Amino acid sequence: MQGIGIVLFTLGGKNLKRALRGLTDVLDKTVVVNGGKDIKSGVSEKKNIKKFINTVYDKYPSACYNIGVRELLKDESVEHVFIINDSIEILDDTLFQDFIDVHKKTKLKALYYCREDDDPQGKFNNVRLIVDLGSNKMTLNMGTSGALVYLHRDVFKKCGFFDERYRAAMEWSDFSYRLSQQNLSTPFLWFPHVESVSDKLIVNDNDIMYEEGMEDRILRGMKLFYMKYKCQIQDLINTYTKKDVISKLKSIRFKSRIS
Numbered sequence: 001m002q003g004i005g006i007v008l009f010t011l012g013g014k015n016l017k018r019a020l021r022g023l024t025d026v027l028d029k030t031v032v033v034n035g036g037k038d039i040k041s042g043v044s045e046k047k048n049i050k051k052f053i054n055t056v057y058d059k060y061p062s063a064c065y066n067i068g069v070r071e072l073l074k075d076e077s078v079e080h081v082f083i084i085n086d087s088i089e090i091l092d093d094t095l096f097q098d099f100i101d102v103h104k105k106t107k108l109k110a111l112y113y114c115r116e117d118d119d120p121q122g123k124f125n126n127v128r129l130i131v132d133l134g135s136n137k138m139t140l141n142m143g144t145s146g147a148l149v150y151l152h153r154d155v156f157k158k159c160g161f162f163d164e165r166y167r168a169a170m171e172w173s174d175f176s177y178r179l180s181q182q183n184l185s186t187p188f189l190w191f192p193h194v195e196s197v198s199d200k201l202i203v204n205d206n207d208i209m210y211e212e213g214m215e216d217r218i219l220r221g222m223k224l225f226y227m228k229y230k231c232q233i234q235d236l237i238n239t240y241t242k243k244d245v246i247s248k249l250k251s252i253r254f255k256s257r258i259s
Helices: 014-021 024-029 044-048 061-073 095-106 154-159 171-181 195-200 214-229 242-250
Strands: 004-010 030-034 051-054 080-085 088-090 110-112 127-132 137-141 148-152 191-194 201-203
Touching: 004 014, 004 024, 004 061, 014 024, 014 030, 014 088, 024 030, 030 061, 051 061, 061 080, 061 171, 080 095, 095 110, 095 148, 095 191, 095 195, 127 242, 137 195, 148 154, 154 171, 171 214, 191 195, 195 201
Parallel strands: 004 030, 004 080, 030 051, 110 191
Antiparallel strands: 080 148, 088 201, 110 148, 127 137, 137 191
16 A cells, blocks of 8 residues: 555553554554553564654653654655554554545545444434445544544645644544534534444453543543633534535535435
8 A cells, every 4th residue: 555654652562562463564654652651562563663652651642643643744655644543453454445545535634433432422323424435335423532543644734733732632622623624524523434444443442541530631621622612512513414514525526325
């Protein structure tokens, strides 16, 4: 696969080994950013990785994403950027091409991996719209975790990088909102998910991801989001109707069946 680059964010440990196992054939395109305490990871695959970066432990995911993306963008041949956290273990790396194919067909420059339990209302009713692309299917979902995201290189030119004031809570909400405001993807809280990738990965539990102080970090994130945009995320759920979104999709020049 030409033109791809991968940022793998990790806190080290067994999840890193499992995540790297799924990237065996694309390790030379992967920048690993380790924001954890386990700086001596002892990963045998290290020698095949494009770059392995150990950061200081007080750097949160937003800063780690930025470090990894900036490293990738030094290579002008990288057009398609994937950001993954180490809970994702890829079983079939053709999923990268699936994302790229949907990007080319829809012209959307941000695509996500979404699950039913990403529903922010906790109702496991995440899918809001289904778009039949012929060879693939795209669903638009109310929530996403940011565990696996496709971003075209252009988004960083137009939106900049992640806001490093967020501390392991809401950094993806902020970035996705900015993307939607720039019309680089579907409207906010209508996150486009590529259906075919669901069978090509597994999601592992990660017991060492940021657990301590979660409530404080969420409150900090909510305050920062409101300070920037003068609204809270729950205020945006019904900003766009299904009709609005269908109209926007139809303005993109591709033939599809929407339901």
